[in-house]
Amino acid sequence: MRMPDPDRDVLSRRGEIIAALRRIVPGEGVIAEEEELRAYECDGLTAYRQLPMIVVLPETTQQISDILKYCHGSGVKIVPRGAGTSLSGGALPLEDGITLGLGKFNRILDIDYDNRCVTAQPGVTNLAITHAVEADGFYYAPDPSSQIACSIGGNVAENSGGVHCLKYGLTANNLLGIEMVLMDGETVRLGGKHLDSGGYDLLGIVTGSEGLLGVITEVTVRMLRKPATARALLIGFPSSESAGDCVAQIIGAGIIPGGMEMMDKPAIHAAEAFVNAGYPLDAEALLIVELDGPEVEVDELIGRVEAIARENQADSVRISTSEAERDNFWAGRKAAFPAVGRISPDYYCMDGTIPRHRLSEVLTRMTELSEHYDLRVANVFHAGDGNLHPLILYDANKPGELEKAEDFGSDILKLCVEVGGVLTGEHGVGVEKRDLMGEMFTEIDLNQQQRVKCAFDPTQQLNPGKVFPILHRCAELGRVHIHSGQTRFPDLPRF
Amino acid sequence: MPEKFDPETTEEVRAIVADALASKTPLEIAGTGSKRAIGRAVDLKYVLSTARLSGVSLYEPDELVLRAGPGTPMNQIQLQLDQHGQMLAFEPPDYGPLLGGAAGEGTIGGIVAGNLGGPRRIKAGAARDHFLGVEAVSGRGEVFKSGGRVVKNVTGYDLCKLMAGSWGTLGVMTQVTVKVLPAPEKTRTVLISCADAGTAIDAMTRALSSPHDVSAAAWMPAPAAARSGISYVAAAHTALAAVRVEGIGSSVDARCDALRDELSEFGEIEELHTHNSLKLWSEIRDVRLLGGGLHAVANSGDDAIWRISVPPAEALGLLGWLHAGLEMDAFLDWGGGLIWARVTGMVDAGSYVIRRAMVSTGGHALLVRARDDQRAVEPVFHPETAGVERLTRNIKEAFDPERILNPGRMFDGI
Structure with a gap:
């Protein structure tokens, strides 16, 4: 997995950057020692590891704003990180980047029964939101399998689902508002306790944007009454x-x-x-x-x-x-x-979605692929919405087996796209599926998505190297290309 | 009269937009034009209509998915869904008569482009929540797609969210894919006579906080109730709160019984069954309870219509402020979270009083109907904070850098 080339200039200024961060976040909030950085070298996708240059654990929105402003001015990249449970490498560190951990943002700020919503800091776990309201008969509906550990901020970044989303929707359908800090340090609020937005649905586009558009500092979600x-x-x-x-x-x-x-x-x-x-x-x-x-x-x-x-x-x-x-x-x-983890030294979890009626065909082809790669596969499947989780069993200690498992996984995802499905249903693109994006999207599609990235982060310092296979400069993407000589409507006036 | 283009294929749309881009000629983007009266007035020489990009190209009831050209009439989609006992769960409204036009002229593209939803919004979401995939031509003259035909999808940015509610200012949609759901077997409505908004909001909050899976909750003051075509509602001579329950028969019966018990402390209880229940919620959905010459040409009256989304618990206070400052007729949907208001006799359509009161409540207000001269001066969409406004401009720039798609429809230059 190729990541953007590290910036030698930034690496050479590491000491100065640490000092600047310590001025913003006093005490233990800046981590620079290798053995402590080790805890942040990967997320839930353990096959990819990279020591971050520095880890910073801010405690206030103001500190996050100051950190981003400083990094924006001095050309330092930022990787936001919630609980680190991403299965697609969304929080994989950069050698020349700061991993910004939101673990200290762990308070529930407001439980509002009249408006039936909860406002929490982004580091609060998914399950803690339900725990906060269940005594009164309410719960928060999206329930990813990692809900005991994953953070609500991470859920927004990944648009997390869960087993109940066929009936109750994904994070996007249960999210009312956020506060986020942009790369230049500006803090914006999107949505609130009301429904829908007056202008462009910026809240909707930020949901599932994998930490590339801003750092989420507050989240308001709907709570539902528990079914009888x-x-x-x-x-x-x-x-x-x-x-x-x-x-x-x-x-x-x-x-x-x-x-x-x-x-x-x-x-x-x-x-x-x-x-x-x-x-x-x-x-x-x-x-x-x-x-x-x-x-x-x-x-x-x-x-x-x-x-x-x-x-x-x-x-x-x-x-x-x-x-x-x-x-x-x-x-x-x-x-x-974990059960599959017991019968195999390692497993690799995939996350494609298919139109349901193609299931048996996909399973048959998967069995053929399993024979071809000589690797076993076990399938769990959100049957209602077509989201497949094939678990490829392999042994990382056997030379070449991880690569074989990755190739097998790519073939499965290509198969999902071929039958009318998609690369990822709920785990995100991250680094894992980044280079497969071309299977689903044309260059025009991907450029249009990247222009959205540029609208929020024109210097592309937030989580670069994730989601998009090729990083274009925003100035280059912004240029308008006139395709002349194709005029089929000569009655339009020309200037 | 503006000159109109009626492309029938994506390629034709692309060619027209590319030409417009080359000559920097702005285009009005419209379907049948049934919602043309919403938004800032766009007065351009050329209209690109999506009306002939019409027809359902894919409908798989077992997979809960439907794909159609943006110009497909809602009536046609509804007919196909009815045959399979399915629905668009967000209850797309028909604002035709509200805007001074005929009923039944809207298209799926218009519903999506306006992110419109009805009373079931509180349970099932708006158009944005059911919008699975899009193909569109950007203001760069390029065909792009986003999303797909499956519900579970986080592959890349969800550009459908931006297209929903962008009123044709970011791209010309050429194909939309939406989620469909089974229609309920049965529907019933519990009516509670609540003289004042406070009691009604308390009753609705109780219902929506109950485990009885309420799918809509509205409050009609006496003048609004009197305009209903349902004789019981019109003859009640009192304000009514309405709470809807849907599902399989036995469940609807049981939940209605429970709600009658639990809500009886708020007022006298009545019940509407299938036909009348459907009728009442279509009146609420299509805003037919506000009166004020709604069937007149939109430009001729002095009445302005507002759609105000607020946190439900703020509705009571906001209503008080608005009644104090305006001559106004109103009703509530979404358990109080949506105020529909008709403001009479204000030069600024009521804009100053409404926007000012909402500084403390949060939310947003859309001026749905007003005279052209009012729409030209007053902000139609809710003014954004400086940071959000900057992002909005950047997004417009990303999709339509030369401002050729419906420029100025939402905000100045957007």
């Missing part, structure tokens, strides 16, 4: 086709489950060996369907889903009768990643 009840079905199928058909028919019948997850045989076995959830080991595919809402509705829909499952050759159907049983159904799915 939730029950789940655990359904075993003799083939992934029948499981896929069942999913299509559930949605075709007008039912939008709170969650709908699929696992293939290798994933079922790994999970069962790890947590003993009682998964059917003879099934080729397993579906967990969760219905939530008023009791009478859930009871009726459980019956409808069961009937659809039976029509689609389900071998086994279990229906949860208690919260403990429902949790147990989920236990295997939620532990799927």
